[in-house]
Amino acid sequence: MNPLVFLPLVAVVLPFGAGVAAWQHPAALVAVGAALASLLAARLRPLPPLAEALVLLAGVAVAAAASLLLLDRASGIAAPGLWVFLVGLAALFWHALTLLAQGEGAGRVALVAGLFGLALVYLWEAVVRGFGVPSVLLPAPSAILAAMPPRADVLWDDFRQTVLHAVVRGYLIGCLSGFAVAIVADRIPFLARGLLPLGNLVSAIPIVGIAPIMVMWFGFGWESKAAVVVVMTFFPMLVNTLAGLQASEKIQLDLMRSYGAGYVRTLVKLRLPNALPFLFNGLKINSTLALIGAIVAEFFGTPIVGMGFRISTEVARMNLDIVWATIVVAGITGSTLYGALALAERAVTGWHPSVRRRR
């Protein structure tokens, strides 16, 4: 075990705020007490790793929650005890995570990742509030969350304009047309040999640069953003579908032929199912690209609504809470899209080796 976990013992003798000793503040006593109690409970009698991790995590959770009460009075380096204590708490937390990560199972991996994410948010909150970072630089997570409900109508309008209008339509058109052209190009090898180098070239160039052109052609509304999304998503889908259609093995194709299956039947029954992992790869890449394309296109001109518009104008007016709230909405949207696609992939391609091995 890392010796840093005993730092709470050192922390007790240091001030927990300007002129505040640890024993003068009940929250500090609770925090230090919880950390040390969980450490003692976990180490006095040998426990199985999972139980030890859970005991430690319970102590860390109580200590972290109690420390939040101390943050506003911490005033930066005037509270060395608090920071030493938090370093010790981090070491304790890391030890618990290490114990958790030793086991197998998807649930445990998700738990470790989730706890780590929570810890990062806590660290952000602690540093911002403890050192009094001005909210112009970086607001605390709690401040961002607090700013969201009062502006919910603005956030919803932006979401509808950018995601529901531009991203979804552009994404569907781009992916479907990429898929359709790939099917045609697969039938006509000459076309495929011409399109593939073009697709590789387009994937290399910064395609978001077409945003000002599209705004000029299709106007300020959502149509121009959808057009950027279409162009951005078309080629990844084309390239991935073409690669996927090549993924069927010769022996499988021969089997289909010996069954007397024609082109359409071979495509539907063999080649498209085999192409599914590639299709999902393209869809996942495109889900991120689509959001980026729509938001960046809004930097070049929009009606007075939309996530990219909100970010670029409110940054200039220093209303950073709404900017961060918009970023949170964008982040949740992107992760949800990606996660939904990943779940769908697992459901549809459960037979594929790349999914099976992970179970």
Next chain:
Amino acid sequence: MTTSLSQRVLPVAVMAVAVIAVWYGGAVWLNAPQAMEAMARAGKNWSTADLVMQTFAMKRPVLPTPDQVVVEIYHSLTDYPIGHIRNLLYHTGVTSASALVGFVMGVVLGVVLAIGIVHVRTLEASLLPWIIASQTIPILAIAPMIVVILGNLGFTGLLPKAVISMYLCFFPITVGMVKGLRSVDGMAQDLMRTYNASARQVFWMLRLPSAVPYLFTSLKVAIAISLVGAIVGELPTGGQAGLGSRLLSGSYYGQTVQIWSALVMSAVLSVVLIAVVGLAEKLVGRHTGAHP
């Protein structure tokens, strides 16, 4: 699969010709309303040939023709000295400088993260999912924020753009390096163990060399997106210099030829940068005795 040269070149050539033909056709189609208006104002009778000529030679076309773009780039490169604000090479230099600084920072960050993830199991379980999640949120949306935050801290100019490039390009490097460092042959690993090699020796002599091909594949992806990061990073800075600011000022003033030439220039820059990485890959491969 062996294909003769003509089988490979011909489709690409036909496709290139088709793209250019569509481009000129599109120029006629999109510019025609404006051109007709201009000629009607001039008050002369005009034939279809006149109309086509007019659409190819507009001052502010809806879609400029390829030759207009090429001429614009040529003039901008030759009429002004290299450091001049109207020379496109100056803007290309500004953009590629921040893209390259961001690329280097991204490579360092990506490789360090990958080494940590490969060696510390807790780090793999806790950090890797968040690295993936960090890429599903539209990072470019944060670009104006990063510029403002770093500007408040007193960092302006190149660094904020480089940070955006870094954020974009560390991801493929981390993922590729993790794959590469894990791609070690089991036999070779056993051999190292029989030699009683330390973890450090295994890393330098076995893991790192076997990760090099993966690293270069990721580097090619990364350098292209670091350029995207640099260009987008130039948008919120209000257009002083760089290809991104050329795009922005071109869109403000309706200078379509300027937008297109900046776009073509960024495409050329991207292809050149990828080619340089490819060249480095060949050199390193020759040095380490890789099989082609």
